[in-house]
Structures are given as C-alpha cells and as structure tokens.
Amino acid sequence: MKAHSRPGSGIGVDADAGVRCLRPGSSRARSARTRSTTGPLRLPFGAAWPDLFIAPFHHVGEKQLPEGHVIHRLAGAIGGAFSGRELAVTSPQGRFAVEAAHLNGTRLRGADAWGKHLLLDFDADGDHLVHIHLGLIGKFPIGPIAPVHGQVRLRLDDGVTAADLHGPQWCRLLGDQEWQSVRATVGADPIRPDADPDRAWQAVHRSSRPIAVLLMDQAITAGVGNIYRAEVLFRSRIDPMTPGNRLNHATWQRIWEDLVVLMRDGVATGRIDTVRPEHTPEAMGRPPRIDRHGGEVYVYRRAGRPCLVCGSLVRQTNLGGRHLFWCPRCQRRHR
Ligand SMILES: [Zn+2]
Numbered sequence: 001m002k003a004h005s006r007p008g009s010g011i012g013v014d015a016d017a018g019v020r021c022l023r024p025g026s027s028r029a030r031s032a033r034t035r036s037t038t039g040p041l042r043l044p045f046g047a048a049w050p051d052l053f054i055a056p057f058h059h060v061g062e063k064q065l066p067e068g069h070v071i072h073r074l075a076g077a078i079g080g081a082f083s084g085r086e087l088a089v090t091s092p093q094g095r096f097a098v099e100a101a102h103l104n105g106t107r108l109r110g111a112d113a114w115g116k117h118l119l120l121d122f123d124a125d126g127d128h129l130v131h132i133h134l135g136l137i138g139k140f141p142i143g144p145i146a147p148v149h150g151q152v153r154l155r156l157d158d159g160v161t162a163a164d165l166h167g168p169q170w171c172r173l174l175g176d177q178e179w180q181s182v183r184a185t186v187g188a189d190p191i192r193p194d195a196d197p198d199r200a201w202q203a204v205h206r207s208s209r210p211i212a213v214l215l216m217d218q219a220i221t222a223g224v225g226n227i228y229r230a231e232v233l234f235r236s237r238i239d240p241m242t243p244g245n246r247l248n249h250a251t252w253q254r255i256w257e258d259l260v261v262l263m264r265d266g267v268a269t270g271r272i273d274t275v276r277p278e279h280t281p282e283a284m285g286r287p288p289r290i291d292r293h294g295g296e297v298y299v300y301r302r303a304g305r306p307c308l309v310c311g312s313l314v315r316q317t318n319l320g321g322r323h324l325f326w327c328p329r330c331q332r333r334h335r
Helices: 068-082 097-103 176-184 197-204 211-216 226-235 249-269
Strands: 019-021 052-054 088-090 108-114 117-122 129-133 142-144 152-157 161-166 170-174 315-319 322-326
Touching: 068 108, 068 117, 068 142, 068 161, 068 249, 088 097, 097 170, 117 176, 129 176, 170 176, 197 211, 197 249, 211 226, 211 322, 226 249, 226 322
Parallel strands: none
Antiparallel strands: 019 052, 088 152, 108 117, 117 129, 129 170, 142 161, 152 161, 315 322
16 A cells, blocks of 8 residues: 555545545655745646645544635636636625625636635726635535535636635625734744745743634634644644743744645645655655644644653643644643
C-alpha cells in the first residue's frame, strides 16, 4: 500500500479537507518539510478543475470546521472554472434571490480566500462582492450542470458548468467598504503572500492565553484549525499551554514559517500531512495512518497511541470546546 492511500480505494477522500481529489498519490509522499517557505504558491488548479469538488465534511468525534487550505482550494477551483465569464447567478432556494438577481448576467472577476472566508468578485454596479463562510456544514461543489438538488443558496452557472452553494454559515452581498470592515477582523493567513505575521505576533505576545488557543483565534492567525495548531506546536516542541506572552519572537517566527509551509502544502495537495521524511510510514516501517480526518500527522487524533518520535503516549484534552492533542514528553518548551 502506498504511504497515504486510503485502504480499499484508489480515491483519496480528505475528511478534514472536505475536498475529494481524484488524482491521489501525485505528491502524497513528499514531505511538507522539504518545501520552500518562500517560493511562489503553487496552486493545483491549472489541471482540470472538475477533479476538484467540495464534499460534505465528516463529523467524527467532534464537529470539524474546514481548515484554511480547503477554502483556498475552493477559491482556486471557482476562479479556475468561472473567472472572466458572464454567469447566470441564481438562488434556487430563494434566500439569496434579491442579491443573485443583482449579479445575474455579470462577469466573475475572480475568487479569493482570507482564512476561512471566501470572496467572489463580480463586475457589477454597487455591491459586487459575495462573502461566503461555509461554517460546519457548508459545501460548494462544482460540476456539469445538473438539476438542482437540495437547498441551494447560490448557483453560479456558465451554461455548461455549475457551482451550487449548500448550507453556508454566511452568504452575503457586500460593497467594498463593508468587505474592508470584515477583512480588518481577519487575522494573518499563512497561505496568503500578503499576510503580516508581525501583526499576529503583536496579539500573541501580549496575551496570557495559551498558544494553542491563540493559534485557533481567527482574528490572529486566519485559517489555522485544530489539525494545523496541534501539528505545528508538536513540530516546534512547544507545550500547547504556554501563554503567548512567554513565547519569544524567534519561536513565533518558527511557528509562523512552519504554518506557511504546512498550509501551502495543504493547498497544493488537498490534504494535511505534517510528518517529516524520517517519520513517514515507509521510513519507519509502520502502517499508514487510517483516519477519516486526514493524512500522516504526529498527534492529531492519535491520543493513546505512541508518539512517532519518543514513544510516549499522545495525550488529549478539551480546550475551549475543542480537542487538543500533544505529546507531553516532546512538547516541553515554553519559550
Ligand atoms: Zn513524543
């Protein structure tokens, strides 16, 4: 079996990612650590976009918000499918009908992501930005036009292809000024080249909250979810309960740079793999991880199992309503 292939199927389904990728194995075996933190962000959307569609998120154990890489992949898929095209914009369910009518027949300029926020920019008069947050159950699959199925808040269609938005937490039509107000509340997104990690640091080093909580605060680091926070803290050997104001700046920079590598890797591959080359199943001669919540990781959803580095049992606790995973032996650093 290949390192990261799912048992019994040639199709990889990323539960946390919410993205079903029909081209498994393309870059699965590569380690996130081997990639540059500064190189251009390589999006996988030059290939056939129908290979990407957003599937429902699985809720096993705890509800799982998609992490930021999923939204960036979605923005890439929608932009790749529809940018520059005049679209029929409708709301089959009716709840976005007035706004859809305003945009109907206009050209999509592009789609972009900030953390877990998706923004569609239409070439329309007045309010022209559709601001979407998928929340826990939202999905936005793209494919050949087919009859509307279920409650579709927003449908984009170019006569051949349609994208149907189901169950978003938000779907709102905004003007530039309103969007700027929203954007000002969104923290630094490690996937975005224009992110400002120093702004995040200003919030982190003034806070007595645990770094594990701060990383999940979307107003500080946008797009980081439960998997990336657990894994980046493990890779930096930081005790997750370390207060932000005890971290030094160099440690913060290391955490940030690692998030950039890991999360951009997630955009490129559609899954979350965080183990270094020496800890892959092949390198360690161990079976691949089997879990509906994603790829090869050190601690996430591995409670009670031996740490891949030291053999201690991975621990789990509830922190702010979310499960936190860490290795008590590897993660002892407080600075
Ligand atoms: Zn350990």
